[in-house]
Amino acid sequence: xDKSILYTCVDNYAPLITALSDRIWGYAELSMEEVKSAQxxxxxxxxxxxxxxxxxxxxxxxxxxxxxxxxxVIGILGEFDALSGLSQEPGITERKPRPGSxxxxxxxxxxxxxxxxxxxxxxxxxxxAGKLSGTVVFYGCPGEEGCAGKTFLAKAGMFRxxxxxxxxxxxxxxxxxxxxxxxxxxxxxxxxxxxxxxxxAPELGRSALDAAELMNTGVQYLREHMGERxxxxxxxxxxxxVSPNVVQxxxxxxxxxxxxxxxxxxxxxxxxxxxxxxxALMTDTEVTWKQIDGTASTLSNTVLEEVLQxxxxxxxxPSYTPEEWAFAKALKDTYPETGLxxxxxxxxxxxxxxxxxxxxxxxxxINNFVLPYVPSNAFxxxxxxxxxxxxxxxxxxxxxxxxxxxxxxxxxxxxxxxKTSMAHKGLLYAAKVLSGAAADLMENPALLQKARAEFQExxxxxxxxxxxx
Ligand SMILES: [Zn+2]
Ligand SMILES: [Zn+2]
Numbered sequence: 001x002d003k004s005i006l007y008t009c010v011d012n013y014a015p016l017i018t019a020l021s022d023r024i025w026g027y028a029e030l031s032m033e034e035v036k037s038a039q040x041x042x043x044x045x046x047x048x049x050x051x052x053x054x055x056x057x058x059x060x061x062x063x064x065x066x067x068x069x070x071x072x073v074i075g076i077l078g079e080f081d082a083l084s085g086l087s088q089e090p091g092i093t094e095r096k097p098r099p100g101s102x103x104x105x106x107x108x109x110x111x112x113x114x115x116x117x118x119x120x121x122x123x124x125x126x127x128x129a130g131k132l133s134g135t136v137v138f139y140g141c142p143g144e145e146g147c148a149g150k151t152f153l154a155k156a157g158m159f160r161x162x163x164x165x166x167x168x169x170x171x172x173x174x175x176x177x178x179x180x181x182x183x184x185x186x187x188x189x190x191x192x193x194x195x196x197x198x199x200x201a202p203e204l205g206r207s208a209l210d211a212a213e214l215m216n217t218g219v220q221y222l223r224e225h226m227g228e229r230x231x232x233x234x235x236x237x238x239x240x241x242v243s244p245n246v247v248q249x250x251x252x253x254x255x256x257x258x259x260x261x262x263x264x265x266x267x268x269x270x271x272x273x274x275x276x277x278x279x280a281l282m283t284d285t286e287v288t289w290k291q292i293d294g295t296a297s298t299l300s301n302t303v304l305e306e307v308l309q310x311x312x313x314x315x316x317x318p319s320y321t322p323e324e325w326a327f328a329k330a331l332k333d334t335y336p337e338t339g340l341x342x343x344x345x346x347x348x349x350x351x352x353x354x355x356x357x358x359x360x361x362x363x364x365x366i367n368n369f370v371l372p373y374v375p376s377n378a379f380x381x382x383x384x385x386x387x388x389x390x391x392x393x394x395x396x397x398x399x400x401x402x403x404x405x406x407x408x409x410x411x412x413x414x415x416x417x418x419k420t421s422m423a424h425k426g427l428l429y430a431a432k433v434l435s436g437a438a439a440d441l442m443e444n445p446a447l448l449q450k451a452r453a454e455f456q457e458x459x460x461x462x463x464x465x466x467x468x469x
Contacts, residue, residue: 001126001131001132001439001443003311003314003315003432003436003439005126005131006122006123006126006432006435006436006439007315007316007432007435007436009121009122009125009126009435010118010119010121010122010428010431010432010435011428013118013121013122014118014424014428016044017114017115017117017118017121017427017428017431018114018424018427018428020040020041020044020113020114020117021110021111021113021114021115021418021419021423021424021427022110022419023040024037024040024080024105024109024110024113024114025090025105025110025415025418025419027040027082028082028087028101028103028104028105029080029081029082029103030081030082030083030084030103030145030146031081031142031143031144031145031146031147031149032059032060032061032081032142032143032146032147032149033061034061034080034081034142034143035060035061037061037080037081037113038054038060038061038062038063038080038140038142041063041065041078041080041113041117041140042054042063042065042140044117045063045065045117045138046065048065048121048124049067049124049128050065050066050067050120050124050138051065051066051067052064052065053065053066056139056140056153056156056158057152057153057155057156057157057158058156059142059143059149059152059153059156061140061142061143061149062139062140062141062142062149062152062153063140064137064138064139064140064158065117065120065137065138065140066135066136066137066138067120067123067124067127067128067135067136068124068127068132068133068134068135068136069135070133070134070135071134071135071163072134072135072163072164072441072442072445072448073134073135073136073137073161073162073163074123074134074135074136074137074162074163074164074165074166074438074441074442075137075138075139075159075162075164075165075166075389075393076116076117076119076120076123076136076137076138076139076165076166076167076434076438077116077139077141077150077165077166077167077386077389078112078113078114078116078117078138078139078140078141078167079109079112079113079141079142079144079149080109080110080112080113080140080142081109081142081143081144081145081146081149082103082104082105082106082107082109082110082145083103083104083105083106083107083145083410084102084103085102085103086103086104086105086106086410086411086412086415087101087102087103087104087415088104088412088415088416089416090415090416090418090419090420091327091416091417091419091420092416093327093330093331093333093334093416094334095412104412104415104418105414105415105418106409106410106411106412106414106415107144107145107169107170107409107410107414108169108170108171108402108403108414108418108423109144109145109170110418111170111402111418111423111426111427111430112167112168112169112170113140114427114431115168115400115427115428115430115431115434116138116167116168116430116431116434117138118427118428118431118434118435119166119430119431119432119433119434119435119438120136120137120138120435122431122432122435123136123435123438123439123442124136126439132439132442132443133442134163134442136438137162139153139158139159139165141153141385144384144385147292147293148186148293148294148295148385148388148467149385150385150386150388150389151293151294151295151296151385151388151465151466151467152293152467154388154389154391154392154463154465155465155467158392159388159389159392159393160392160393162392162393163393163394163441163448163452164304164393164394164395164396164441164448164451165389165390165393165394165395165396166304166308166395166396166397166434166437166438167386167395167396167397167434168397168398168399168400168430168433168434169397169398169399170399170400170402170403170414170423170426170427170430171399171400171401171402171403172367172399172401172403172404172405172406172407173355173367173371173399173401173405174312174317174367174369174370174371174398174399174400174401174429175312175351175370175371175373175398175399176305176308176309176312176371176373176396176397176398177396177397177398177399178300178302178305178373178374178375178376178378179298179300179376179377179378179379179380180260180297180298180299180300180377180378180379180380181295181297181298181379181380181382181383181384181386181387182229182230182231182258182259182260182265182297182379182380182381182382182383183258183259183260183261183262183264183265183294183295183296183297183383183387183466184256184257184258184259184265184294184295184383184466185256185257185258185262185265185266185269185291185294185466186254186255186256186257186291186292186293186294187254187255187257187269187272187289187290187291187292188237188252188253188254188255188289188290188292189212189215189252189253189254189255189276189287189288189289190238190250190251190252190287190288190289190290191208191209191211191212191215191250191251191252191279191280191283191285191286191287192208192249192250192285192286192287192288193205193206193207193208193209193210193211193247193248193249193250193251193283193284193285193286194206194247194249195246195247195248195249196246196247197245197246197247198244198245198246198247199245202247205247206247206249206283206284206285207240207247207248207283207285208240208248208249208250208251208283208285209239209240209248209251210248210283210285211251211279211280211282211283211285211287212236212239212251212252212253212279214278214279214282214283215253215275215276215278215279216234216253218275218278218279219232219234219255219272219275222271222272222275226268227259227260227264227268229259229260229379229381230257230258230259230260230264230265230268231258231381232255232256232257232258232268232272233255233256233258234253234254234255234256235253235254236251236252236253237252237253237254238250238251238252239251254292255272257269257272258381258383260297260379261297261464262294262296262297262464262465262466263464265294265466273289276289290469291467291468291469293466293467294465294466294467294468295383295384295385295387295388295466296387296388296390296391296463296464296465296466297387298384298386298387298390298395299387299390299391299395299455299458299459300375300390300396300458301390301394301395301396301451301454301455301458302375302454303394303447303450303451303454304394304395304396304437304441304451305373305375305396306373307396307437307440307441307447308396308397308398308433308437309370309373309398310437310440311432311433311434311436311437311440312370312398312400312433313370314433314436315429315432315433315436316429316432317368317369317370317429318368318401318422318425318426318428318429319368320366320368320422320425321421324366324420324421324422325365325366327404327420327422328365328366328404328405328422329365329404331365331404331407331413331416331417332365332404332405332406332407334413335406335407335408335411335413350372350374351371351372351374354371354372355367355371364405365404365405366401366404366405366422367401367405368401388463388465388466390459391459391462391463391464392463393455394448394451394452394454394455396437398430398433400426400427400429400430400433401422401426401429402417402418402422402423402426402427402430403417403422403423403426404417404422
């Protein structure tokens with residue numbers, strides 16, 4: 001089809017989509033607490049003519065909106081949760097928390113969800129007009145930042161009926177995301193001891209805090225003996241009370257154990273469990289643990305990635321005003337120039353050379369170009385719940401420019417930029433890329449078959465859901 005129809009449709013809906021993004025920016029709700037955001041989305045979806053399912057998979061803030069009938073079924077993933085500690089006034093180049101809110105959209109999920117919805121609307125309009133046939137499903141996926149919402153949706157049986165899933169993420173480059181991510185498992189360990197006077201009756205006390213510290217020490221010694229592509233992180237949730245003259249009777253920690261695969265993360269987790277048991281034994285305390293969430297590794301799909309790349313080129317690239325360039329430059333001056341990360345693949349080096357060539361004195365404030373697509377087996381040590389979707393249906397993702405170049409993830413600078421005209425331009429561009437890719441897949445059964453064949457080979461061992469309980 002002539003994709004300019006899709007692009008015009010996105011532009012026609014621009015006021016609705018950008019206003020939704022701005023409202024979500026304002027709600028700034030944390031993972032699994034996105035009540036207002038989910039209600040707003042469900043209302044917009046219903047008004048746009050989608051058939052809405054609330055409480056998807058039994059999750060209060062998950063939902064879907066579907067339109068059309070029959071095959072193919074194309075899923076477009078949206079996120080909308082914010083981050084704590086990142087309250088920030090919009091559109092300024094200095095750190096200034098916004099009164100009345102402790103949270104902010106430092107990962108740009110206000111833009112992420114709204115662009116995905118914009119794409120779903122553009123595809124829906126073409127199905128309604130008889131120009132495309134099949135079904136488009138927008139997934140409102142809560143809790144990406146802290147709770148792996150998509151993993152719980154996957155556990156509840158979602159995504160399996162899709163022919164493909166597409167998503168994107170706000171960023172500082174226009175580029176297809178490829179390679180794999182680590183699988184992760186999050187557990188809370190709780191130690192229980194006995195309180196007593198730390199000086200008067202220490203022999204009667206059993207310190208849960210000591211146990212927690214010994215567990216952490218044990219894990220430090222484990223690090224040398226973990227495989228590559230594995231890592232362990234922790235944070236204290238409870239260090240007992242605030243009185244040093246009390247033997248602390250409680251302590252709890254949250255641990256994130258990452259591995260190349262769910263299976264290898266589980267093997268590493270068993271060793272962490274043993275260290276917790278050992279710490280309890282040493283201190284004569286009790287330990288229990290409970291899983292919070294987990295994510296699978298990510299399977300890339302080169303067939304879908306090529307479709308996304310073609311659409312990154314096909315959609316009209318935003319142009320920026322002198323004011324937008326100046327704002328991006330002023331923001332760029334608020335964070336240090338990042339050095340090269342430690343481990344770069346040959347592909348990473350090529351991409352960085354490509355950016356450098358297009359950057360005057362290393363100081364381009366907006367990366368207003370599309371990076372070449374280099375399929376790669378690169379491994380990212382971070383984790384994403386998109387990984388779980390990628391084990392259930394062919395899945396691909398890209399980034400689009402919504403932020404000044406080099407902007408750190410999860411930063412106040414990203415919150416500040418989240419409602420700017422530059423972010424809105426990136427949002428609309430992403431919606432056009434997504435809708436173009438969805439249309440390509442709906443019109444070309446052979447493409448979907450090729451994507452399916454690649455997926456079946458990559459996912460041959462089957463989805464191993466990382467959530468056990
Ligand atoms: Zn994030
Ligand atoms: Zn994110």
